[in-house]
Amino acid sequence: MNGYHVAVVGATGAVGTRMIQMLEQSTLPIASVKLLASKRSAGKVLQFKGQDTVVEELVPDSFKGIELALFSAGGGVSKKFAPEAVKRRAVVVDNTSAFRMDPAVPLVVPEVNEAALAQHHGLIANPNCSTIQMVVALEPIRKAFGLKKIVVTTMQAVSGAGNRAIQELRDETQAVLDGQDYEPQVLPVAGAQKHYQIAFNPLAQIDVFEEDGYTHEEWKMIHETKKIMADQNIQVTATCVRVPVAVAHSESVWFEVSQKGATAAKLRAILQKAPGVVLEDDPENQIFPQAVQAAGKKATFVGRIRPDQEQADAFHLYCVADNLLKGAAWNSVQIAERLHALNLLRVPK
Numbered sequence: 587m588n589g590y591h592v593a594v595v596g597a598t599g600a601v602g603t604r605m606i607q608m609l610e611q612s613t614l615p616i617a618s619v620k621l622l623a624s625k626r627s628a629g630k631v632l633q634f635k636g637q638d639t640v641v642e643e644l645v646p647d648s649f650k651g652i653e654l655a656l657f658s659a660g661g662g663v664s665k666k667f668a669p670e671a672v673k674r675r676a677v678v679v680d681n682t683s684a685f686r687m688d689p690a691v692p693l694v695v696p697e698v699n700e701a702a703l704a705q706h707h708g709l710i711a712n713p714n715c716s717t718i719q720m721v722v723a724l725e726p727i728r729k730a731f732g733l734k735k736i737v738v739t740t741m742q743a744v745s746g747a748g749n750r751a752i753q754e755l756r757d758e759t760q761a762v763l764d765g766q767d768y769e770p771q772v773l774p775v776a777g778a779q780k781h782y783q784i785a786f787n788p789l790a791q792i793d794v795f796e797e798d799g800y801t802h803e804e805w806k807m808i809h810e811t812k813k814i815m816a817d818q819n820i821q822v823t824a825t826c827v828r829v830p831v832a833v834a835h836s837e838s839v840w841f842e843v844s845q846k847g848a849t850a851a852k853l854r855a856i857l858q859k860a861p862g863v864v865l866e867d868d869p870e871n872q873i874f875p876q877a878v879q880a881a882g883k884k885a886t887f888v889g890r891i892r893p894d895q896e897q898a899d900a901f902h903l904y905c906v907a908d909n910l911l912k913g914a915a916w917n918s919v920q921i922a923e924r925l926h927a928l929n930l931l932r933v934p935k
Contacts (some may be wrong), residue, residue, distance in 0.1 A: 590619030590931065591675070593652045595667065597621035597641055598630055600749045601681055603778050604639070604915035605656050610635050612919050614926055622648050638691030646670040654931060656918050657681055672708035675933045677925065679918045681712040686810060696920050697862040700723040701752040704926055707931040710921055713814060714742045714806040715913025716826065716835055721814050722912070723905040724841060726860040727853055728815060732844030735821040735900075741829045741836040743877065744784060745928055746909050747773060751784075752832055757784040759830070774828055784830050792826040801826060811861065834877035835909045842900040852890050853901060862912070867891050875906035883908055884916045902904050 592609065596602040600624070601812065602878050619634045621641045626699040628643035642648060644663070649655060649671040656738055657664050657671075658681035666686070668678045676790060685691040693711045703710065713721075720738055738840040744751040754772045761768035762785045770781035793802035800808075807824040829836075859866045866875050867889035873888035886907040894900035907913055925931040 589615035590653045590926075591621055591651055592616055593620040593649060593671070594654040595622045595655060595657040595663065595804060597632060598623045598627045598706040600657060600745050601658040603632070603916040604910045605712070605918060606632065606634055608911070608915045608919040609656075610896065612923060613682055614919070614923050620648065620652065620926045638822060646674075649674040652676040652856045654679070654922055656922070657826060658914065658918070666766055668709060672933055676705070676708075677786060677922075677931055677933055679921050680709060681914050682796050683714065684711075684807070685709060685804060686711040686713060687813065693810060693813055694921055695721055695917060696924050697722050697724075697812055697821065697860075700924055700928075701817065703921070706925075706930065706934075708912055709732045710925075712914065712918045712921065713810045714803070715738060715907075715909040716742060716803065716824075716837065717810040717814070718913050719886045719905050719907035719909075720807070720837055722840060722860075722862050722907075723839065723888045723903060724852055724855070726856045726863070727841070727843065727848075728760055730852075731855050733815070733817070733820050733841060734796060734844045735840075735842040737822070737840040738822075738824045739827045739838045740792075740805075740807075741788070741831070741838075742825065742826060743831040743833050743835055743909055744773065744837070745833050746792070746913075747776070747828070750776070750780045755784055755832060762786060784828065786830060788830070790825070791829040792828050800824075826924055831877050833881040833908060833910060834902065834906055835913060836875070836906045839898065839903050839905060840894065841903075842897065844899075846899065848899060849900070850901065853891050854904075857891070861885055863888055863891065865884055865922065875904060877906055881908050882911070884911050886899055887914055903920060914929060 622644040629640045645768045661682040661684040664684040666680045803826040804824040864885040874889040890904035
């Protein structure tokens with residue numbers, strides 16, 4: 587074949603621009619790339635492999651002749667246009683939460699549950715960024731020793747809330763340093779009644795609060811983890827915090843294995859060979875994962891592996907990944923690459 591005709595929906599956004607970059611670096615054979623966005627962004631010129639490409643307004647017929655559509659333009663856009671793309675025979679990889687918990691839609695991290703791709707009916711969901719890096723780190727351990735419980739606290743970069751949040755962090759930080767007033771407009775949630783300073787100030791809210799006191803981001807981590815690992819018996823709880831970092835999420839993960847015999851040394855040996863993982867765990871030489879070093883990279887970095895001092899068969903680890911790459915754009919393109927390799931990049935009849 588000469589290559590696939592590909593569309594990127596939300597091409598001008600923080601994730602969309604990185605989807606373009608990941609496609610440029612991909613092994614996926616590509617014949618053409620169509621860049622789609624809102625009417626407001628239509629007409630902008632972006633580049634794909636050095637060639638100017640005009641961004642087009644997203645409409646249902648944008649998907650005529652398209653074989654692969656990567657979506658990252660918000661859940662509402664995906665709910666409206668992803669079915670239109672599939673109807674026109676395009677396979678959709680959706681980076682929003684719109685279809686993640688739909689039982690008929692595979693929720694895929696290739697290092698963890700690639701086999702689920704065979705069940706797709708034209709649409710595959712990309713998990714939440716914070717969930718992806720955690721399951722990449724934990725799945726090799728689960729395979730070796732099982733998993734009973736996970737308690738995770740995240741430190742999530744502002745880029746998870748989009749380009750406006752990145753700019754707000756920059757402008758607000760400068761204003762605070764200059765002793766100037768600044769009125770937050772975006773964080774913690776753009777559509778919320780209240781907005782708070784993110785500069786020098788972590789915010790213990792990502793997404794809206796649910797009735798049980800958890801945020802929707804925490805809800806995603808709990809339920810997506812169980813779906814991806816195909817195990818509803820794993821006990822998962824999460825606290826998700828937005829921190830004044832531009833790119834790359836960091837997570838402190840406590841977990842309990844279900845089988846005896848696990849040691850920190852054994853876990854390190856497992857993760858040293860795990861797909862998609864870079865082990866950075868040498869306390870004697872102060873080597874551990876850092877957001878500034880993970881930004882711009884596709885891997886999930888894991889370190890600080892140690893046994894819990896109070897509970898048997900329990901351990902801690904610390905993992906960091908670029909939320910816009912492994913947490914979004916790269917995982918989406920990686921799914922497309924695996925669909926191609928498995929001869930599944932087509933809408934089943």
